[in-house]
Amino acid sequence: MAGIVIVGAGECGTRAAFAARDAGYDGAILLIAGEAGLPYDRTKLTKPIVPGEAPFGGLSALRKPICHANQLDAAGITLLAGTPVGKVNSDARQVTLTDGRVFGYDRLLLAVGATARRLACRGGDRALGFRTIDHAQTVFAKARGKVVIAGAGLIGLELAAVLSGQGAEVTLVEAEALPLSRTVPAGLAERLMARHQAEGVRLLCGSEIEKVTPGFVTLSNGKRLPAPSLIAAIGVVPNTTLGAMAGAMIDNGICVDAQMRTSVPGIYAAGDCANVTLPNGQRVRSETWRCAMAQGIVAGQVMAGQTASYDDPNWLWSDQYDLTVQVVGQVADRPDALRQLPEAELQFSIDSDGALIGVAGIGRAAAMTKDIILAQRLIRAGAKVTARALSDPAIDLKSLLRTQGDV
Amino acid sequence: MPWVDACGTDDIDAEDLIRFDHGGRTYAIYRSSDDDYFCTDGKCTHEDVHLEDGLVMAYEIECPKHNATFDYRTGEALRAPACVNLNTYKVKVEAGRVLIEI
Incomplete structure (x- = not known):
């Protein structure tokens, strides 16, 4: 049984498996997870279940599955959870689990993530x-x-x-x-x-x-x-051992192009472990949920034979107390435009050609989400904007998107 | 199922939505840019997030939290991370009021 083998069942690997099937791939798809159980959403790990009031009713970690067993079954995805992959042999097109089991592949995705950095000091x-x-x-x-x-x-x-x-x-x-x-x-x-x-x-x-x-x-x-x-x-260190073993180029992650292809034919990498070179030459190694999902989908589609390319502006979201912070694209310490909303502030970055390249927001989530989504679309469209329009809360960002034509 | 008076036609801006809570459940009511009205469940099928702060563009609602996208006329999930459709409900407009069948 060859087909597609995906090593790593976080957001990236799991999305890749479903995306390959959605793209019409009809061969076997094997999703291998080092950790036991169903794939789960790591972003929920900092959002534990709080059973009682402070002080300490006892927090418990939330394991939110990315998908359920019936969804994997329906998509014909085989999940093999609890045993890490120990070896990749790119000549024989095989992976070997640490328990000795061997699986062949036609296409291999390394969605192997990253490892939490240890404190290097004494003790x-x-x-x-x-x-x-x-x-x-x-x-x-x-x-x-x-x-x-x-x-x-x-x-x-x-x-x-x-x-x-x-x-x-x-x-x-x-x-x-x-x-x-x-x-x-x-x-x-x-x-x-x-x-x-x-x-x-x-x-x-x-x-x-x-x-x-x-x-x-x-x-x-x-x-x-x-x-x-x-x-x-x-912080984390990208997992590159399997990529290096397969002979892929490594440089702060496993090097891939915008189609998630490594330097080794038939082997792809995506998510936290991947260092992506975009068509404009810019390199991106991101550790966000959004990036893991978006790159996983591209990898799945490309492995299924579709044309796809990663060009999503990076996006992070963090909730702390009742404050939300969001960052999209590239932002600078000194913003080019400030938009004051009743319960949030947005800071925009514009490049020398007048195109919107980034936005950062802080405040109440509900107050900023529409504008953040619109800013994502403006950035993706390479929209030309003025600081004056962005700074005026009376101007709906939707109207700026409309003037860009069909996006 | 009964028809419930949810809001006035002018309570929703064109190409936008509002939240409507009734009988312990929550809904989203949409007004398209050509002034048609639609109703779906209020929360995204991917996670427990209300769509009320999401973005309506043409016939799509984009969830504010993870960018899942649905066609609010049919409830169809159009983009990951959502893969389960939204339930939709019948809507009619009478004398400037929007009624939903729930």
Whole structure:
């Protein structure tokens, strides 16, 4: 049995399987998951079930399936869950599971994701990671009282909001001067930081953990903090081992083109593990849910023989307390236009040709979603816009889309 | 099933929608740009998110959270992550009121 083999059953791999079938592929589709059980939505891991009121009714991790067994059956997708793939042989077109089982493939998708980075300092392996449902269950069972989180990225901040909401005393330790400096414009990051501080979260920026001892961390400035619970949320490393074994080009991820093709015939990669070169030469390695889904769909369609290309503007969404942050496309610290809505603010970036290339928003989700969706469409259309029109809340962004013609 | 008076025809902008709650359930009522009215379930079939803050363009509603898209005339799921159609309900307009059969 050859057909399509997909390694990794997160958002990306699962979407790819369904997309290949939807695109008319009639061969076998095998979806291999290293973790047991049905594919689940990782974005829900920072949104646990809260059974009672604070303090600590006991949080429990939410495992939300991406699809159910009957949907897999109906689509003729075989899920093999609980055993990771250990080897890829691209000459023989075979993958070998760690338990020795061998499967042949015509087309292979590596949707193998990324691994949470470990704290590299002395004692750093005492820190809890946060990437899988098992991690989430451990963190929500153990993290209470004084909690130190290394890293004020999206995961660190979302966990800080959830845990402090349950009465934990949270300290975030961030190496950069501001949280989210890689992904969110500085003005928005400052407002998020202020909100966390108002909720009682302590944020130590420009600071690193140098040593972990039982119950304590020592910072780079020599200061020692009690840390009965320590969580490492310092980003992820793309999983490239199988790609390298297959002979694919590796550079900060498995290198692919906009059709998700690696340098090895018949092998594709998509999602967190993939470093995509777009037709304009720009390279994208994204770790967002949206990107995993969109690239997975492209990979599935291409493997099924359809023409498809990844050209989706990147998009991230984070909920912290009752604040939502969204970023689409490319944004700069200094926005070109500001749009003040009753309960949200949007910041737009325009390129030198006058085309909208990015938007970042902060505020109440409901207040900004329509404009964010419209901005996504304007960005995808390469729409020419003026700062004046974007800044005027009386001007409906829909009218800007209409003037672009057929999009 | 009974007809329920949901709103006035002018309570919804053209090419937009409103939320309507009734009998412990929630619905979305749409007005197209040519002033036809439609009704679907209120929440996206992908996740527990109300469509009221979504975007209506032509005959499509795009969910505000994950960009799933439906044809609100038929309820058909048009784009991932949704793969289950929305339920639709009959609508009629009488004397400036929008009635839905639920």
